[in-house]
Amino acid sequence: MAAVKNKTMALKEAVATFVNDGDTVYYGGFQIMVPMAITHELIRQKKRGLKILNASTDAGGLDLLVGAGCVAEMHLAWAMNWYVKAPYAIRRAFQAGRVKRHDLSNFGATSALLAGYLGIPFIPVRGNIGSDMIKHNPRDLKVMEDPFSGEPIPVVRAWRADVAVIHAQRADWLGNVVAWGTRGVTDELGCMAAKRGVIVTAEEIVDPEAVRSDPDRTVVPYFKTLAVVHCPWGAHPSACRGYYGVDIRFCQYQGKYERSEHLLPIFLEQWVYGCEDHEAYIRKYIEKFGKEGLERLRPVLGFKPKMDVDYGYHDPAVWKGVPQYTDENIKA
Amino acid sequence: METGVNSKIVEVTQVAKEVIDKQKERKKNFEYWGPTPREARKAAVAKKKGLIDKRMTIKQAVDTYIKDGINLGLGGFVNTRVPTAIVWNIVKKGVKNLTLSLQSNSICCEWLAGMMIVNPDHVSIKRVELAWWGYEVIGIAPLLRYLAGNEMIEIDDYTNYGMSVRFKAGAMGIPFIPVRDHGGSDMELVNRGAMIQCPFSGDNTYLVPACNPDVGVVHVPMCDMYGNARIFGALCTCPEIAQAASHTIMSTETVIDNMAIRRYPNLTEIPYPVVDAVCEQQFGSWPGAVYGMYWFDMEHFLYFRSMCDEFRKTGNKDKLKAYYDEYFFGCDTWDDFIAKIVPHKKLIDLRKRDGQQPIIIS
Numbered sequence: 001m002a003a004v005k006n007k008t009m010a011l012k013e014a015v016a017t018f019v020n021d022g023d024t025v026y027y028g029g030f031q032i033m034v035p036m037a038i039t040h041e042l043i044r045q046k047k048r049g050l051k052i053l054n055a056s057t058d059a060g061g062l063d064l065l066v067g068a069g070c071v072a073e074m075h076l077a078w079a080m081n082w083y084v085k086a087p088y089a090i091r092r093a094f095q096a097g098r099v100k101r102h103d104l105s106n107f108g109a110t111s112a113l114l115a116g117y118l119g120i121p122f123i124p125v126r127g128n129i130g131s132d133m134i135k136h137n138p139r140d141l142k143v144m145e146d147p148f149s150g151e152p153i154p155v156v157r158a159w160r161a162d163v164a165v166i167h168a169q170r171a172d173w174l175g176n177v178v179a180w181g182t183r184g185v186t187d188e189l190g191c192m193a194a195k196r197g198v199i200v201t202a203e204e205i206v207d208p209e210a211v212r213s214d215p216d217r218t219v220v221p222y223f224k225t226l227a228v229v230h231c232p233w234g235a236h237p238s239a240c241r242g243y244y245g246v247d248i249r250f251c252q253y254q255g256k257y258e259r260s261e262h263l264l265p266i267f268l269e270q271w272v273y274g275c276e277d278h279e280a281y282i283r284k285y286i287e288k289f290g291k292e293g294l295e296r297l298r299p300v301l302g303f304k305p306k307m308d309v310d311y312g313y314h315d316p317a318v319w320k321g322v323p324q325y326t327d328e329n330i331k332a
Numbered sequence: 333m334e335t336g337v338n339s340k341i342v343e344v345t346q347v348a349k350e351v352i353d354k355q356k357e358r359k360k361n362f363e364y365w366g367p368t369p370r371e372a373r374k375a376a377v378a379k380k381k382g383l384i385d386k387r388m389t390i391k392q393a394v395d396t397y398i399k400d401g402i403n404l405g406l407g408g409f410v411n412t413r414v415p416t417a418i419v420w421n422i423v424k425k426g427v428k429n430l431t432l433s434l435q436s437n438s439i440c441c442e443w444l445a446g447m448m449i450v451n452p453d454h455v456s457i458k459r460v461e462l463a464w465w466g467y468e469v470i471g472i473a474p475l476l477r478y479l480a481g482n483e484m485i486e487i488d489d490y491t492n493y494g495m496s497v498r499f500k501a502g503a504m505g506i507p508f509i510p511v512r513d514h515g516g517s518d519m520e521l522v523n524r525g526a527m528i529q530c531p532f533s534g535d536n537t538y539l540v541p542a543c544n545p546d547v548g549v550v551h552v553p554m555c556d557m558y559g560n561a562r563i564f565g566a567l568c569t570c571p572e573i574a575q576a577a578s579h580t581i582m583s584t585e586t587v588i589d590n591m592a593i594r595r596y597p598n599l600t601e602i603p604y605p606v607v608d609a610v611c612e613q614q615f616g617s618w619p620g621a622v623y624g625m626y627w628f629d630m631e632h633f634l635y636f637r638s639m640c641d642e643f644r645k646t647g648n649k650d651k652l653k654a655y656y657d658e659y660f661f662g663c664d665t666w667d668d669f670i671a672k673i674v675p676h677k678k679l680i681d682l683r684k685r686d687g688q689q690p691i692i693i694s
Contacts, residue, residue, distance in 0.1 A: 119512060120509070120510040120511065120512065121510055121530045121532065121533060121535065121537055122510060122530060122531065122532055122537075123506070123509065123510070124506040124507060124508060124509070125506070126505060126506065142531045142532065144528075144531045146507050146508060147362075147508070147526040147528055147539060148362050148364070148507060148508055148526065148539075148541045149368065149369075149370075149507060151507075153506075153507055155531060157532045314687075
C-alpha cells in the first residue's frame with residue numbers, strides 16, 4: 001500500500017483486486033461526491049455481504065447497492081434518494097430482514113469515523129443518550145460511566161473499514177487525492193482509518209508535481225491509496241463540485257425504478273449490468289436523454305480563488321560548506 | 333468508579349510505593365482543577381455569538397477576566413508564540429491560587445513563578461497541569477525545579493500529546509478522550525488519567541480528562557476585531573485552548589479587516605465566537621517568536637534564566653526583585669516595557685531574522 005508506484009488502473013481491476021466479499025467498506029461522499037461508478041462496479045461484480053460504514057449518503061447509490069443484494073450490514077446515520085424522498089430498496093430490505101441496520105445520529109457517525117481516524121478505540125459523544133439508538137444499536141453505541149465525574153456518558157465505537165471507496169475531483173498517479181469545495185465531510189476520516197486502503201475515482205488524473213505545488217488540498221495521502229481510477233462523471237447522478245451538479249431528473253428517474261421491487265431489476269439490467277463500464281453508462285445516458293442532459297449539469301458560474309500563494313522552498317543544501325558560526329565563547 | 337493505578341506498570345516501575353499510593357488517592361478523589369466539562373459547555377453556550385467589536389487593551393481584558401483561584405490556560409509552545417504580553421499584565425495585576433494548564437511553555441510560567449517567589453502575596457501558583465515547563469534547547473526551568481522540589485506546587489503531568497488532546501476534548505465538549513500513550517509507562521503514575529476497560533473490546537484503555545481552563549490566553553499574528561484569527565506556522569494547541577476555555581483573551585500583532593477574513597475563510601484557525609477580548613499588541617510574544625513576524629530573542633531568555641538559576645542555587649532574591657521592580661512595576665504598559673528592555677535596533681534585527689516566512693495578512 002505504501003509503495004511509491006503508479007497506482008492508476010481500470011475500475012474493474014481495482015474492485016476485483018481490492019474488495020472481497022464480506023468486507024467492511026467506507027462508502028464515501030455525502031449528498032454529493034457519491035462514488036456511483038464504484039457502486040455500479042460493485043454491483044456488476046456481484047460482491048456480497050458488504051458491511052457499509054457511512055455518515056450520510058444520497059442520490060440512491062446505497063439504495064442500488066442494497067437493492068442488488070450486495071450489502072449485509074449498514075452502519076450509518078442517514079440514507080436517501082432525496083428527489084424521491086426515501087430509499088425504497090433499503091426500506092424493503094429492512095422489512096424483509098435482508099440487511100442488518102445499525103443506526104447512529106449524524107454526529108455519532110461522524111464521531112465514530114473521527115475516532116477511527118485518530119486511532120483511538122472509542123470516543124464520547126453527547127448525543128444519542130435518552131434515545132432508542134442505545135437500545136437498537138449496542139454494537140456501535142454504549143453508555144459508560146465517566147470515571148472522572150461518575151456520570152453516564154454515551155460512547156461510540158471507532159469505525160475502521162477494510163477498504164474505503166470515494167470519488168474526488170483530482171488524484172495524481174501516486175495516489176494523492178485532491179478535493180475541494182462542498183464534499184463528503186467524512187471522506188478524510190474514513191479513508192485514513194481504512195485498514196487495507198482507498199480506491200478512488202477521479203475526474204482528472206494529474207502529475208504528482210501538480211499536487212506538490214499546492215499540497216493543502218490533499219485529503220488522502222498516497223500511502224493510503226490502493227488504486228486510482230480515471231473516471232469522468234464518476235459521481236453521476238450526484239454532484240462533483242466544479243465539474244457538474246446533481247442530475248435531479250435522473251435521480252427522480254432512477255428513484256422511480258427504486259420504488260418498485262419489480263422495476264428495480266430492469267434498471268439494474270439496463271444501466272448497470274448492461275453497461276460494461278462507467279463510460280458505457282454515460283454513453284447510454286447520452287443516447288437516451290441527449291448530450292444536453294449532461295451539458296445542463298455544467299457549473300454556470302466559475303468560482304476560482306483569487307489568492308495567489310507561494311510555497312517558497314528553502315533548500316538546506318545552502319549550508320553545505322558553510323563553516324560553523326563561532327565567537328569568543330563558542331568554538332568550532 | 334475506582335480509577336486507581338490498575339495497570340501492570342505498578343509491578344515493574346521503579347517509582348516508590350508511597351508515591352504510587354499517593355497517586356492512587358489522587359485518582360480516586362479526582363476533581364477537575366477548573367470548570368467541569370458541563371460548566372464549560374454552559375459557558376460556551378452563554379457566550380455572545382454576534383459580531384461584536386471586542387477590541388480592548390490587555391489591561392482591560394486582564395482586569396475583567398483574571399480572578400483569584402482560576403485555571404489559566406497558556407497558549408504557545410515553549411518559546412514560540414507565547415502570550416507574554418498578557419502574562420506580563422497578569423503578573424502586574426497580581427492573582428492568587430492560580431492553576432496553570434498548558435501544553436508546553438517557558439517564560440510565561442517562569443515569570444509567574446518568579447513573581448510568586450519574590451512576593452507570594454501578589455502572585456501564587458497552586459497547581460499545574462502540563463506536559464512541559466522548560467526552555468527546550470536553553471535548559472530546564474530553574475523555578476519549576478525550585479517550586480516542585482520544595483513541594484510548593486501540585487503537578488499533574490501528561491505527555492505533550494496527552495495535554496493537546498485534553499484541550500481538544502475540552503474544545504469538543506466531551507468529558508474525556510481515550511489515548512494510546514500513557515498506558516504501560518510511568519506516565520500512568522504521574523497524572524490523574526484513568527485506566528479502564530474499553531466497553532467494546534474489553535482491552536485496557538487509558539482515558540485522560542478534558543481540560544477546560546477558566547481563561548485561555550493566546551497570542552496570534554493577526555485577527556479581525558471580532559476575533560477570527562489566522563495562525564501561520566505551528567498552531568501550538570492555541571485553537572484548542574481558545575475553544576476549551578470559558579473566556580479567551582487573545583493578543584494579536586495586528587488587527588486586520590473582516591473582509592480579509594471573508595476573502596480567505598479557510599485560513600481562520602480560531603473562530604470569533606470563542607474569543608472574548610481582542611488586544612492589539614505588537615511584539616506581544618517577545619522574547620518568543622511569531623512565525624512570519626519576528627524571531628526569538630535568545631539573549632533575554634538566557635539572561636532571565638541565568639538570574640533564576642542563580643536564585644535557585646543561592647536563594648538570593650535581590651536580582652529577581654530588581655528585575656520585577658524595574659521591568660514590571662516600573663513600566664505602565666507593555667510598549668513601555670519593550671522600549672525599556674530591548675533596543676529598537678534589536679527589534680529590527682529580530683524581524684529580519686525570522687527570514688520573511690510566507691504569511692498572508694490582507
